[in-house]
Amino acid sequence: MRSWDSVPVVEGIDRPGFYGDFVKPRRPVVLRGLTAEWKALDWGLERFRRLPDSAKLGVKTGSVADGRRVSMSIGDYADALEQHEARTRAGEPSVGPGYLHDVPIFRFFPELAEEASPFPLPLFPKWYWQSWQEYAQFFMGPTGSSTPLHFDTLLTHNLFFHLAGHKRFVLIPAEQRALCYPKSWRWMRYDPIEPDPEAFPLASGVTPVTVDLEPGDTLYMPSGTLHHVTNLSMTVAFNIDWHTADSARDGLVSVARGAPWKNSYYNLLSLLGVGLRVPPQVIFPLYKSYLTYVS
Ligand SMILES: O=C(O)CCC(=O)C(=O)O
Numbered sequence: 637m638r639s640w641d642s643v644p645v646v647e648g649i650d651r652p653g654f655y656g657d658f659v660k661p662r663r664p665v666v667l668r669g670l671t672a673e674w675k676a677l678d679w680g681l682e683r684f685r686r687l688p689d690s691a692k693l694g695v696k697t698g699s700v701a702d703g704r705r706v707s708m709s710i711g712d713y714a715d716a717l718e719q720h721e722a723r724t725r726a727g728e729p730s731v732g733p734g735y736l737h738d739v740p741i742f743r744f745f746p747e748l749a750e751e752a753s754p755f756p757l758p759l760f761p762k763w764y765w766q767s768w769q770e771y772a773q774f775f776m777g778p779t780g781s782s783t784p785l786h787f788d789t790l791l792t793h794n795l796f797f798h799l800a801g802h803k804r805f806v807l808i809p810a811e812q813r814a815l816c817y818p819k820s821w822r823w824m825r826y827d828p829i830e831p832d833p834e835a836f837p838l839a840s841g842v843t844p845v846t847v848d849l850e851p852g853d854t855l856y857m858p859s860g861t862l863h864h865v866t867n868l869s870m871t872v873a874f875n876i877d878w879h880t881a882d883s884a885r886d887g888l889v890s891v892a893r894g895a896p897w898k899n900s901y902y903n904l905l906s907l908l909g910v911g912l913r914v915p916p917q918v919i920f921p922l923y924k925s926y927l928t929y930v931s
């Protein structure tokens with residue numbers, strides 16, 4: 637069974653190198669310096685307070701796997717986060733403000749996308765170049781918040797642009813899913829941070845690797861990679877889940893392995909786009925409900 641000893645850190649990658657060394661062989665990598673010129677690397681709470689407060693975003697409360705959300709403006713969330721971090725630093729008890737998790741940020745605030753420039757388009761299939769920002773999902777969370785072990789439901793590849801704070805990913809190859817005690821299609825019961833060998837004996841065969849991200853690091857996770865994520869401090873990041881024709885095809889037939897039917901709909905749209913070049917303007921209006929699809 638496939639396993640990874642470590643995740644390489646690479647600077648200055650081009651499209652042939654990225655696809656040849658990582659996407660095709662399905663190996664994760666940390667790309668360093670790719671976003672060095674982005675204004676987004678300076679995003680702090682001040683930046684979010686300056687955004688319009690008319691947009692209400694879904695903040696996840698409790699375990700993110702449960703998908704419960706409360707609605708808040710980004711400015712109010714920034715205030716709550718700051719107060720929570722200050723109370724925690726002072727050793728005072730504080731209930732966290734929840735995790736702003738999987739939010740299609742550039743649809744709410746298109747002006748922010750300009751601060752992620754120059755954007756590394758060549759790393760994505762051409763089909764995404766025109767409107768990459770539509771596919772971005774934003775994450776901002778307090779120290780200690782986490783996302784339990786899962787994979788991204790459509791079996792997309794993931795480029796994770798880490799911007800602020802310290803974040804720890806634990807990665808497990810897709811082929812080891814059955815050893816991780818799936819409780820649904822995408823969420824696992826096994827916790828690689830606090831392994832419980834008695835409850836989960838099969839997981840002794842799992843080979844997790846830990847990847848710590850610094851601001852400005854971009855993590856590539858191949859289609860289906862299992863990941864557990866911990867915020868070692870307050871963090872800001874966004875990802876793009878994207879398909880190659882191969883991963884869209886895998887996603888389409890994953891219904892036979894237990895994926896929700898709805899996933900096939902989104903994966904068929906991606907295959908029509910990435911594989912058969914149906915233009916994004918035709919596909920996106922049909923696809924966009926995925927970005928608020930809590931699975
Ligand atoms: O940052 C997190 O907490 C979760 C990130 C994640 O699961 C993803 O990018 O798919």
Ligand SMILES: [Fe+2]
Nearest residue numbers: 786787788863
């Ligand atoms: Fe994920």
